[in-house]
Amino acid sequence: AQKITQTQPGMFVQEKEAVTLDCTYDTSDPSYGLFWYKQPSSGEMIFLIYQGSYDQQNATEGRYSLNFQKARKSANLVISASQLGDSAMYFCAMREGNFNKFYFGSGTKLNVKP
Amino acid sequence: NAGVTQTPKFQVLKTGQSMTLQCAQDMNHEYMSWYRQDPGMGLRLIHYSVGAGITDQGEVPNGYNVSRSTTEDFPLRLLSAAPSQTSVYFCASSYGLAGQDTQYFGPGTRLTVL
Numbered sequence: 001a002q003k004i005t006q007t008q009p010g011m012f013v014q015e016k017e018a019v020t021l022d023c024t025y026d027t028s029d030p031s032y033g034l035f036w037y038k039q040p041s042s043g044e045m046i047f048l049i050y051q052g053s054y055d056q057q058n059a060t061e062g063r064y065s066l067n068f069q070k071a072r073k074s075a076n077l078v079i080s081a082s083q084l085g086d087s088a089m090y091f092c093a094m095r096e097g098n099f100n101k102f103y104f105g106s107g108t109k110l111n112v113k114p
Numbered sequence: 115n116a117g118v119t120q121t122p123k124f125q126v127l128k129t130g131q132s133m134t135l136q137c138a139q140d141m142n143h144e145y146m147s148w149y150r151q152d153p154g155m156g157l158r159l160i161h162y163s164v165g166a167g168i169t170d171q172g173e174v175p176n177g178y179n180v181s182r183s184t185t186e187d188f189p190l191r192l193l194s195a196a197p198s199q200t201s202v203y204f205c206a207s208s209y210g211l212a213g214q215d216t217q218y219f220g221p222g223t224r225l226t227v228l
Binding site: 097105107 | 165217
């Protein structure tokens with residue numbers, strides 16, 4: 001079974017609007033971490049936001065927030081007030097327990113329209 | 115502080131040739147990993163290391179060898195390149211495995227095997 005599933009291969013959003021990128025995960029480990037990364041066309045991987053499995057509140061980092069629904073095993077990324085520079089691939093990832101193993105989803109390509 | 119560096123940026127090999135992808139980090143991180151990124155599949159873990167002298171296999175280790183003789187360096191060796199190894203390779207490092215100890219990624223190596 002896939003550890004991380006991103007069901008939206010591509011999405012469009014109008015500049016200044018909010019957008020939600022979906023991510024579901026699969027693990028039986030009670031301790032895990034969820035990460036979102038941005039990959040612009042230049043290719044580098046940029047860390048955006050983290051949510052721990054025991055965190056009570058949803059994580060926020062500037063315009064990024066993570067909608068964490070533990071019972072549904074979902075960790076959706078919300079980008080508020082989209083900007084043209086947000087156009088990129090976005091990857092959801094999970095680390096199980098305290099292991100140096102990250103599992104990545106297949107990514108969502110976000111296009112922000114002016 | 116250069117972060118994670120990878121060389122070369124681009125490489126073309128013929129089937130059966132061998133080569134080593136170099137990765138170095140100057141952040142004194144214990145944990146290092148190698149990933150490959152194929153279109154539509156996100157990043158997949160090849161090998162990882164939790165410290166000098168300690169390595170382990172990830173999801174897709176076949177055809178690749180690694181060693182970790184120093185904290186700073188984590189080279190990836192292709193002993194006999196195959197067209198199926200055409201991909202973009204990322205090296206990553208992290209300080210720890212707790213909480214939001216995220217990985218820092220190198221710029222990637224684009225490898226083509228003919």
